[in-house]
Amino acid sequence: MKRILLTTTSLVLAAGVAQADVSFSGAGQVGLYQDPSVASMADDLAVYSGYDLNVAVSGASDTGITYSVGFDFGGGNTADWNDDYALDTQDNVSDAKPAVTLGYAGATIVIDKDGVDDLYDDGNHGDIKISTTLGGLSLAVVAETDADDSTNSNSFSVSGAADSLTWSLVTTNGDTLDNAASKVTVGYTVSDALGLTFKHDTKSGAVDAVNTVTAAYTMGALTLTVAADDNNDHDITAAYTSGALSASYTVNEEDFWKMNGSYDLGGGAAAFVSMDESEWTAVGMSFAF
Numbered sequence: 001m002k003r004i005l006l007t008t009t010s011l012v013l014a015a016g017v018a019q020a021d022v023s024f025s026g027a028g029q030v031g032l033y034q035d036p037s038v039a040s041m042a043d044d045l046a047v048y049s050g051y052d053l054n055v056a057v058s059g060a061s062d063t064g065i066t067y068s069v070g071f072d073f074g075g076g077n078t079a080d081w082n083d084d085y086a087l088d089t090q091d092n093v094s095d096a097k098p099a100v101t102l103g104y105a106g107a108t109i110v111i112d113k114d115g116v117d118d119l120y121d122d123g124n125h126g127d128i129k130i131s132t133t134l135g136g137l138s139l140a141v142v143a144e145t146d147a148d149d150s151t152n153s154n155s156f157s158v159s160g161a162a163d164s165l166t167w168s169l170v171t172t173n174g175d176t177l178d179n180a181a182s183k184v185t186v187g188y189t190v191s192d193a194l195g196l197t198f199k200h201d202t203k204s205g206a207v208d209a210v211n212t213v214t215a216a217y218t219m220g221a222l223t224l225t226v227a228a229d230d231n232n233d234h235d236i237t238a239a240y241t242s243g244a245l246s247a248s249y250t251v252n253e254e255d256f257w258k259m260n261g262s263y264d265l266g267g268g269a270a271a272f273v274s275m276d277e278s279e280w281t282a283v284g285m286s287f288a289f
Helices: 002-018
Strands: 021-033 046-060 066-080 086-089 097-102 107-117 124-132 137-144 155-163 163-170 181-189 194-201 210-219 222-229 234-242 245-252 257-266 269-276 281-288
Touching: 021 066, 066 281
Parallel strands: none
Antiparallel strands: 021 046, 021 281, 046 066, 066 086, 066 097, 097 107, 107 124, 124 137, 137 155, 155 163, 163 181, 181 194, 194 210, 210 222, 222 234, 234 245, 245 257, 257 269, 269 281
């Protein structure tokens, strides 16, 4: 009788576990890093290493509600070598407030206290995000539940497309300067090689809105992108991608430049190099799993 009860209990537990899927992903990184803004690293390259492990659990109820929760572990440092050009500290043992995602009837709800990016400026955050698609429109709302938290905000976005035209509207009641701001973006595909984008941005704290026109032209493996606005700013980027090799170089109106390149080594491994006008430098290898 005891053996029967133990066997039955094991089957029930196994069935409960089988209702959810558990997946693991992450990345490791090792390399050399120099940051002139840090006095001790102004002239020397230092060794760094780090990892970030992500765990996701997902499943669905009998009523059609999908759910997932994710958290991550990390240690050491990893270089954000192709975006923010900074060394990110991975010192979390686990997320204290993991994000929970629910889905039903085409709508997705993400609940993550102070962890949902503001739709206009990801420097601010909210607690809940609701997104869905109605007809040809994509809608999203990020809401803050703590009225006394000045670092968080409420934001809204809507976007759509028609033939070669795309458009979007994003607005927030408080960006990182705690001001309301909005931007409208319209994109038009002229041909397979040429794309144009126009953006009208109220730019928090600015006296006048800023209008930006961007043109991207692709010639085989090379893509040339030019962006200019009515605030006398401009960026020029040349990007090259061929096989395992990718590289880009950007310069602006003040002669500030940045460049990065990577080579896919296969099996989730890649070598990379990154540098900017201040001599910020990162050289290393990344491993995705």
